Every structure is written in C-alpha cells, then in structure tokens.
Amino acid sequence: MRIVVQETPFDFGAEAEAFGAGRGDLGAVVTFTGVVRSEGDRSVSVMEIEHYPGMTEAALTEIAQEAARRWTLGDVLVIHRYGPMKPGERIMMVATASAHRKDAFEAAEFLMDYLKSRAPFWKREVGADGESWVSAKDEDVAALTRW
Amino acid sequence: MRIVVQETPFDFGAEAEAFGAGRGDLGAVVTFTGVVRSEGDRSVSVMEIEHYPGMTEAALTEIAQEAARRWTLGDVLVIHRYGPMKPGERIMMVATASAHRKDAFEAAEFLMDYLKSRAPFWKREVGADGESWVSAKDEDVAALTRW
Amino acid sequence: MNVLYFAWVRERIGIPREDVVTDAATVNDLVEELRAREERYALAFADVSALRVAVDQKLADFDAPLEGVREVAFFPPMTGG
Amino acid sequence: MNVLYFAWVRERIGIPREDVVTDAATVNDLVEELRAREERYALAFADVSALRVAVDQKLADFDAPLEGVREVAFFPPMTGG
Numbered sequence: 001m002r003i004v005v006q007e008t009p010f011d012f013g014a015e016a017e018a019f020g021a022g023r024g025d026l027g028a029v030v031t032f033t034g035v036v037r038s039e040g041d042r043s044v045s046v047m048e049i050e051h052y053p054g055m056t057e058a059a060l061t062e063i064a065q066e067a068a069r070r071w072t073l074g075d076v077l078v079i080h081r082y083g084p085m086k087p088g089e090r091i092m093m094v095a096t097a098s099a100h101r102k103d104a105f106e107a108a109e110f111l112m113d114y115l116k117s118r119a120p121f122w123k124r125e126v127g128a129d130g131e132s133w134v135s136a137k138d139e140d141v142a143a144l145t146r147w
Numbered sequence: 148m149r150i151v152v153q154e155t156p157f158d159f160g161a162e163a164e165a166f167g168a169g170r171g172d173l174g175a176v177v178t179f180t181g182v183v184r185s186e187g188d189r190s191v192s193v194m195e196i197e198h199y200p201g202m203t204e205a206a207l208t209e210i211a212q213e214a215a216r217r218w219t220l221g222d223v224l225v226i227h228r229y230g231p232m233k234p235g236e237r238i239m240m241v242a243t244a245s246a247h248r249k250d251a252f253e254a255a256e257f258l259m260d261y262l263k264s265r266a267p268f269w270k271r272e273v274g275a276d277g278e279s280w281v282s283a284k285d286e287d288v289a290a291l292t293r294w
Numbered sequence: 295m296n297v298l299y300f301a302w303v304r305e306r307i308g309i310p311r312e313d314v315v316t317d318a319a320t321v322n323d324l325v326e327e328l329r330a331r332e333e334r335y336a337l338a339f340a341d342v343s344a345l346r347v348a349v350d351q352k353l354a355d356f357d358a359p360l361e362g363v364r365e366v367a368f369f370p371p372m373t374g375g
Numbered sequence: 376m377n378v379l380y381f382a383w384v385r386e387r388i389g390i391p392r393e394d395v396v397t398d399a400a401t402v403n404d405l406v407e408e409l410r411a412r413e414e415r416y417a418l419a420f421a422d423v424s425a426l427r428v429a430v431d432q433k434l435a436d437f438d439a440p441l442e443g444v445r446e447v448a449f450f451p452p453m454t455g456g
Contacts, residue, residue, distance in 0.1 A: 013164025016178065024191075024234030027184040030177065030255075031163065034456050037174040037246065044171075049455070050382055052448060055432035080455060087171030092456060099184065101375075102286075105256055108177075112248055112456055118434065120448075121455025122382035133383050136452035181375050196374070197301055199367060202351035227374060239375060248456075259375055265353060267367075268374025269301035280302050283371035 001068065001076045003060045005051065007083040012090055019077055020097035026074040028101040030108040032094050038087035044127045049091065051082040052120035063114040067096070070110065070147075071103040078111065080121065113143040148215065148223045150207045152198065154230040159237055166224055167244035173221040175248040177255040179241050185234035191274045196229040196238065199267035203227070210261040214243070217257065217294075218250040225258065227268065260290040295360070297324075299338070300369035303345065306338040321347050321356045324366060338368075346371055376441070378405075380419070381450035384426065387419040402428050402437045405447060419449075427452055 004010070012033060020026045038044035064076045073096055080092040094111045098104040116136075123134040151157070159180060167173045185191035211223045220243055227239040241258045245251040263283075270281040298311045318324035325342060328335045339345070342356060348367040349358050360366070379392045399405035406423060409416045420426070423437060429448040430439050441447070 011164075013160040016163035017158075017160025020182075022235040024183065024185040027182050029180040029182065032248065032252070033176040034248070035167075035174050035176065036171065038171040039246070050385075051455075052379070052381060052429070052432070052450070055429055055448070058432055059434075088169040099186070101179065101181070101259055105179070105252070105259075109252055112252075116456040117453055119455045120381065120429065120450065120453055122451065123454045124382070133451065134454045136454050141452070197304075198374075199298070199300060199348070199351070199369070202348055202367070205351055206353075263375040264372055266374045267300065267348065267369065267372055269370065270373045271301070280370065281373045283373050288371070 001061075001064050002078075003057060003064060004077075004079040005053075005056050005060070006079070006081060008081070009089065010079045010081070010093070012093060015077065015079065015093065016095070019095045020075050023074060023097070025099065026097040027099050028104040029095065029097045030101075030104040032108050032112055034091040034093070036085050036087045036089050036091055038127070042125065042127060043129075044087055044125045046084050046086060046126040047091075048084045048124045048126070049082040050122045050124070051080075055120050056080070056082075059119045060115065063111060063118060066114070067107045067110050071096075071098060071107040073098050073103065073107055076107070076111070078115070080115070080119070082121065110147050113140070113147065116140045117144055148208075148211055149225070150204055150211060151224075151226040152200075152203050152207070153226070153228060155228070156236065157226045157228070157240070159240060162224065162226065162240065163242070166242045167222050170221060170244070172246065173244040174246050175251040176242065176244045177248075177251040179255050179259055181238040181240070183232050183234045183236050183238055185274070189272065189274060190276075191234055191272045193231050193233060193273040194238075195231045195271045195273070197269045197271070198227075198229045202267050203229075206266045207262065210258060210265060213261070214254045214257050218243075218245060218254040220245050220250065220254055223254070223258070225262070227262070227266070229268065257294050260287070260294065263287045264291055295363060296365040297328075298365065298367035300367065302370055303338050303368050307334055316360075318360055320360060321349065321354065321358050321366065324360060325356065344370060376444060377446040378409075379446065379448035381448065383451055384419050384449050388415055397441075399441055401441060402430065402435065402439050402447065405441060406437065425451060 077095040096107040224242040
C-alpha cells in the first residue's frame, strides 16, 4: 500500500506501469484518474486544491486500509495532489490489484466514493465568472450508502 | 475509439499516459488490465490465447460502440493480445474516459463483462498438471445480466 | 461454406477449417450432418449446449438459417479478458 | 486548543488557525463561543449543517466531547478526487 500527497504533478504512465507489475498472483488491475475539467457551462482557468496536512494522509491511509479489509487486494495506491492545476492536468489517481476483476473494480470505486467525501480536500475554481469553491454533490454523499 | 488485437506485448504505461491526455472535457479515466495468473492451486508456466481473426476485431468494436451508446464517453480503448504469454504478463487492457467517474467505471466494467463472454478468445494453460483449456465461469455469464 | 473450429473443438476434429458442401437449412442441420460423418465429429458435437456458434463472424443461435452464409464457426464459450 | 479553518470557513473568518482557550465541553459549545465573538465568526458558523468538523484530525460529530482534545478543524464538505 502506498499513499502519496504532493503538490507536484505525478507521472501517471510510470505509476500505472509499475503498479503490481510482473506479479503472477494479480490477475486484475484497475486505475482511476481524476482530471481538472473545464467545459461548457464552467470555463475554468485554474483549479486550486486546499488540504489539511496531517489529516489528509491519515484519512487516505484509513480509507485504503478499509478497502483492503473489505476486498482481497494484492496492492493499493493512492496519489492526490494539492495546489494550483490547469484544465487537463491529473489531480489524483487510485489503483487496485486483485486476483479477480470484481474485487479490483469494487475496491477502486469504494476508494473513490470515500475519498470524495471523507478525505480533507477542497477545490476552488478560478474562471471567467470569478472564483468559487466547488460544492459537494448530493450524489457523492449518496454514493457512500452503497458500501 | 481504438481497438487493437496483436500478438506482441503492449506498453501499458505509455498507453495509460496517452489515453485522453490533456483533455479538459474528461474528468475521469478508468483503466482495467488483465494479467496472466499463476498461483496456489494453479501453477501456470505458459498461457496461450487463441482467437478468431476478423471476428475478434469486429466483436470488440461492436462492444466498444455499445458502451459508447450506453454511456457518455470521451474515448474508449481496447487492446487484447493473443499467442503465448507468461505469468505476470499483461493480456489485455481497456480504458474509458468520461466527464464523470460513474460513467467511466460502469463503461469499463461493461466492456470487461461483454469482452469476457462475447469476444472470441480462448485461453489454454500449460502447467505442472499438463495442458488445459480454461473453462468459462458461470459468474462471467451471469455478469452480463446486470447490464 | 467455410466451417471453422476453435479451441478444443478444433483439437477434437483435428483441423482448424474446412470447406463443407451442404444444403443444411440451419446451424442445427449442419451439426447433424457433421455428427454423422465420423467419430471425431460426433465427439466434438456430443453436447451442443457446451458450444457456441458464429455465423458470418457474428454470434448466432443454433437455429439460425444458413441461406447465403459463407462462414460458420464452432467453439467453446469464450474466455478472453 | 488549536482551532483550524479550511476553504470558505477560513476565508470568512480571515485566518487559517488560532489558539483558543476554552472550557467548551463539546464541539457545539465551542461553536457557540466562537459565534458570540464577532460578526465574521457568526457568519462562518451561521449554518452548521453546511459544515464538517474534525477532532484531532478525525471526522467527528458536533456533539463530540472536547476533553483532552488538542486540535479542532472546521470546514465545508470535502470535494477531493
């Protein structure tokens, strides 16, 4: 298990390549990547992410450990950035590896649902209409109820 | 949309890095990678995949098009190998990109469920106990009913 | 008509493909004709519930019509991914 | 006790953290004390249903006890990922 919280960009290709590489006990690897969006109704020039140093790492570790308790996972990776980012830049990734695809998919979705609502990150968008904090979505809160 | 059927290994890191890269309209990217397993009850020295040239590409294209009809996807990628592979080697990958994570996750799971039961690939394992064709799992057939 | 065999169907019959001259109206009729040929065909087609069929490279049912069809393939359930 | 503010809570109150000397028994009691201080606190804590709280860096309820606690943080619902 590896949890990384950093301001600098991460190398998604290299992380994906290295995650669980060459292990014959892991038949299924899932990655999810979150990317800064700017489109249609929302034109974003910069997204800034604030976080709670100390609590962030602890919360992500706890969420990853909970995933490892619920599913049989060979490895788990969570990387999340903070600070300013531009549209198209990768904000974060999770990766899960398991013997079977059901475990890998479910664990990755669980990580994302919990990370969205339980890890102390806050997004602020700067766009044509000024600056605003991104509101939490009802559907993200509702997503927790399925686990 | 890109569909690739090839005997040679693919560069997962480079494919993951390039897929949907830099696009501000895609907030969510999911990848699934299938890996040759050898463990515990099944010790595999080589896995061989046979396929049906011509039909394979058509079936994968149709499955990807169906995913694009059911979900709002910015891009879809399917790569599947055939021929001999060793434990730990990557057999195949799918990638989906969408504005939102729910679409990207569901489309990737749909692609995998359909690919498992509808794309003409057959796995044969060579191991300590000799050679045998891998049987289709009941759970893989059942997985189709959820879509 | 081109008839193709894959995986253990190919192994049991011993060849990957052959040209079959037939008036079979449906896949089921073709299976009956092939079964009657030789022991190795009878073995391969012993339990059609364990087989899948593609007609002109599309998955089909065993009662699919064969009129105008150029290629039929028999194989076990797929195991890709 | 260290009290931390994040996102728009930090912006409304105008500072990211402060040392608060308090006998508040619960988070709710602490919120009442802060609200009574100045307009900017009253504004930030106007609707606690729009807020979340962490006690010693763990998510908590507003009726959580504060005995022995070193750090309390107030912030809006999280929006990571």
